[in-house]
Amino acid sequence: MMRRSSMSNRAIHRQRWRRGAVAATASLALLLSACGNGEEATDDADANGAENGEQVSGGGTVTVYNCQPQNLMPSNSTEVCGSWVLEQLFTGLTQVDYDTFEPVPGVATGWDSNEDQTVWTFEIGEGWSFHNGEEITAQTFVDTFNWTVDPENAQQNNDFYDVFVGYEDLVEGDADELEGVSAVDDYTLELELNEPFSPLPMMLSYTGFYPMPQEAFDDPEAFEDAPIGNGRYQMDGEWEHDVQIAVERYEDWPGEDPGVPERIEWQIYSDIETAYLDVQAGALDILDNVPPSRLGTMEDDFGDDQALFETSSFTYMGLPLYQEEFDDADVRHAxxxxxxxxxxxxSIFDGAQVPARNIIPPMLPQAREDACEYCEFDPDAAAELYEEADGPSELTVYFNSGAGHEDWVEAVSNQWQQHLGIEDVTFQSLEFAQYLDLHDDQSVTGPFRLGWVLSYPSPQYAMEPIYTSGQSSNYTTFDNEEFDDLIAQANASDPEEADEYYQQAEDILLEEMPVIPMWFQSMGVVHSDQIEHDSVTMDPRTFLRVEQLQVTDEE
Known part of the structure; x- marks a missing residue:
């Protein structure tokens, strides 16, 4: 679930990508616990106290930190705060098994494709309905997909659908529906693609493909205040803006991993420091985004009731290749x-980041340690290379303001001055919306901070949206035909055969270096003694698995 993000605390996951993209920035997390790896948490059957498909009794109430969502419409949600809630309210065609990083059934019981992976058939499970009783069939997805793409509805997840035949015709007003999306019968959905795309089942787990009931189309504004989904939890009342979002377990959910807590209350905070203090005081059960200033003290503050999770959120310094002084790859290497x-x-993050020596996030099976030759600190070689390549003596360095990037961007710039003999560095910082406008206009003249976080766990998503030619999120304007061809080959290959192509594509990025890998962010989680520590875990999209949280003392 990810798109553009301003990041520091919670932010946007994704915004735009033609043919598979997102826009982004920096967000959060996955796993690696300071006092217990998330992988050690009990499995669903044990944690839920029920076999697959059975509901549980009790479970208690948990209160969880969240920031104010931008909206609660699946087709329009492009940030973490809203999508985190929507995942509990809705179930898509597919879901993701984060132990194997493979797509597994959601509403669809199974799927298949033709030999070249351009026509996919999904079998819809019987017995699925929305919380208002409206049945879910193949036509539900046809209606949802068409409504999302219709430009009159201005949904931010529209771009994800450009894989389907008929997308351009619908967007340009030459058709009323997607030609490549059809209901063969009540429980068979057929999807025809413009070109082979093997990650499709994984992509369909994303928020923007969740089914929506007729009420969403009839009155979108009212629907957002009380979304009617088909997930393991249902709304309890309306979204209280800037206060809370409360949900209750939906006892008739037909999925295989029912929610554990009986009730979840997302408490909305504007100040994350206040949330941290509230967990200490017992006024909030869990905070999944410890501020950087608290990472060094959270163990002293919480003892065993804290953990540090590794993340898929990739922070980088991009280089505007449309500027002549960055055209030489050796300048970028130096x-x-x-x-x-x-x-x-x-010095700045108290050790709570993972140095990036690759672009495919380290938690994915396709990741390779130390894939980046030019990510090793070597100031002498850097100085020599920079001088030979006639690197610029002055730099303007860009970052978005208000998200906690000032200190580390200044530290990077100081090192450039110290080791490369750069005479002068100036800084340009803007609010995030204006910052992205600057990129869209190609007005950036020097190194710039951005980031990326996975909406679904695939090396395709880690690279294609921001490095292939012509993508709206390709702010460096990197243009490499061999890279584009390798991504296309990987997308057209069976998953087990695609890894080599994705890794070869990553090798090109690390050699050409349109972006300088910095680190993969780590995320601190703290909780009250009301929460069983072993039930606390997080997935690569930075989502705390709230449906698995176990309450120690139900009252």
Whole structure:
């Protein structure tokens, strides 16, 4: 679930990508616990106290930190705060098994494709309905997909649908529906693609493909205040803006992993420091986004009731290749080699980041350690290379303001001055919306901070949206035909055969270096003693698995 994000605390996951993209920035998390790896949490059957498909009794109430969502419409949700809630209210065609990083059944019981993976058939499970009783059939998805793409509805997840035949015709007003999306019968959905795309089942787990009932189309504004979904939880009342979102377990959910808590209350905070103090005081059960200033003290503050999770959120310094002074790859290599990532992480983040030596996030099976030759700190070699390549003596460095990036961006710039002999560095910082406008206009003249986080766990999503030619999120304007071809080959291959192509594509990125990998962010979680510590875990999209939380003392 991810798109553009301003990041520091919670932010946007994704916004735009033609043919598979997102726009982004930096967000949060996955796993690696300071006092217990998330992978050690009990499995669904044990944690739920029920076999697959059975509901549980009790479960208690948990109160959870959240920021104010932008909206609660699946087709329009492009940020973490809203999508995190929507995942509990809705179930898509597919879901993701985060142990195997493979798609598994959701509403669809199974799927198949033709030989070249351009026509996919999904079998819809019988017995699924929305919380208002409206039955879910193949036509439900046809209606949802067409409504999402219709430009009159201005839904932000529209771009994800450009894989389907008829997308351009519908967007341009030459058709009323997607030609490539059809209901063969009540329980058979057929999807025809413009080109082979093997990650389709994984992509369909994303928020923007959740089914929506007729009420969503009839009155979208009213629907957002009290979404009617088909997930393991249903709304209890309306979304109280800037206060809370409360949901209750839906006892008739037909899925295989029912929710554990009986009730979840997302408490909406504007100040994350206040949330941290509220967990300490017992006024809030769990905070999934410990501020950087507290990472060094959270163990002293919470003892065993805290954990640090690794993340898929990739922070980088991009380089505007449309500027002549960054056209030489050796200039880009030297800038990377002059950065002591470990020193910055230790001094500014109290060690709570993972130095990036690859672009495919380290938790994915396709990731390789130390894939990046030019990510090793070597100031002498960097200085020599920079001088030979006639690197610029002055830099303007860009970052978005108000998201906590000032200190580390300044530290990187100081190292460039120290090791490369750069005479002058100036900074340009803007609010995030204006910052993205600057990129859209190609008005950036120097290194810039951005980031990316996975909406679904695939190396395709880690690379295609921001590095392939012509993508709206390709802010460096990187243009490499061999890279584009390798991504296309990987997308057209069976998953077990695609890994080599994705890794070869990553090798090109790390050699050409349109972006300088910095780190994968880590995320601190703290909780009250009301929560069983072993039930606390997080997935690669930075979502705390609230449906698995176990309450120690139900009252």
């Amino acid at each position: 800038l990377s080699m002059a950065i002591d990532r470990e020193e910055i992480i230790d």
